[in-house]
Amino acid sequence: MTNDILTLLNQHRSIRQFTDQPVTNDEVTTLVAAAQHAATSTFAQQYSIISITDPAIKRALGDITGHHWLEKSGHYFMLIADQHRNLKIAERANADPAILRSFDKFMASAFDVAIAAEAIVTAGESIGLGSTIMGSILNHTQRVIELLNLPELTFPLLGLAIGHPAEQPDLKPRLPQSLMHFSNQYALPADFDSQMAAYDTVTADYYAHRNSHLKKTTFSQHIVQELGRNPKLRAELVQVIQQQGFNIN
Ligand SMILES: Cc1cc2nc3c(=O)[nH]c(=O)nc-3n(C[C@H](O)[C@H](O)[C@H](O)COP(=O)(O)O)c2cc1C
Structure with a gap:
């Protein structure tokens, strides 16, 4: 069985080299719209997207991830777990916001972010853009929080570099x-x-x-080999998530 969408999905490969051709504002708006139309747990829309255009922040993200190639992408998105906006809504209504701090809500934000990221990847591929989702921003989340001025009940989960592909990697074979x-x-x-x-x-x-x-x-x-990764690299993760106001233990 095949159709254009299945072909697109089955041809996915992460792209890490980009041409100089910029991603247009129209394309960015289109990608964000595709993310917004993805499913979202309890219709809470509990994530935000930050477009990173400042070269200094891109450079810092290059340092954090070790992936300086992201600075050459046509556009860079940060996807943020976000219960902060809903905290504001709760406060305006004088409602108890305690549940927004729960592990359950943190996970809901993480699901929303992951699904939105995949929507951006697929929407991008449908208009000729290639991308790489980047979990390596988790290498130093405290620094990312400072760089992006992230408030209480937000947490940076994924970066996403996107642009016009300057490579066509072979497809990575998946498990049977x-x-x-x-x-x-x-x-x-x-x-x-x-x-x-x-x-x-x-x-x-x-x-x-x-x-x-x-x-x-x-x-x-x-x-x-992955088991041999330095366990200290992300040792701060749980602590920083808690510091942002989420009750995970
Ligand atoms: C949650 C997540 C985090 C990822 N983080 C990174 C990353 O930090 N750097 C990177 O180069 N690729 C990253 N990737 C891309 C994977 O390495 C890639 O999807 C995998 O090797 C399969 O290759 P393919 O996407 O080309 O099929 C990430 C993918 C996911 C889903």
Whole structure:
């Protein structure tokens, strides 16, 4: 089965190199509108988007993420978990806003942000733009909060670099559905090891032959390498989320 939307979704790849062609204001408005029309938990619209145009802030985000290529993107969005606006509404109504501080509401904001980000990615691809969602802004959230002047009950969750692609990376092969789509109950297949070995062969081949950043690794090795990340890098995360007024423990 196929159609234009399925083709677009199945051709997704993250883009990290951009031409100098800017993203127009019209395109930015179109992308934000697409994000706004995504589903939003309890219709609370509990996220905000900040367009980063100041080169100094982009440079700082380059330092935080280690991804200075973001400075060359046509446009940069920050997606913010936002219960602050709804706090204002609660205060105006003299209603108890306690629930806005809950872990549940923090998660709802996180879901809204993630879904909005994907809508921007897909809308962008539909008009010829490529993008990369960037969780690496979480490397130093306190600094991001200061840079963007984020108030109580907001939290920076994702960056998103978007622009006209100057690369066409090969498609990254995904897991076979048998290893990630189950029926009624969670059930990895009995031949997990051999299916994973087959996928490791596919990913090794992809990494060895893709059109840039060649490396010798498999999906399993990639997962194990990820375990070796410096645990101190994001040690402040829970504390900063709490400091912003969310009651997560
Ligand atoms: C929540 C999230 C955070 C991500 N953070 C980063 C990031 O900080 N830097 C980056 O280069 N790519 C980032 N990515 C992109 C992934 O690396 C990419 O989607 C994955 O390798 C699959 O490649 P593809 O998107 O080209 O298919 C992120 C993706 C998601 C969904």
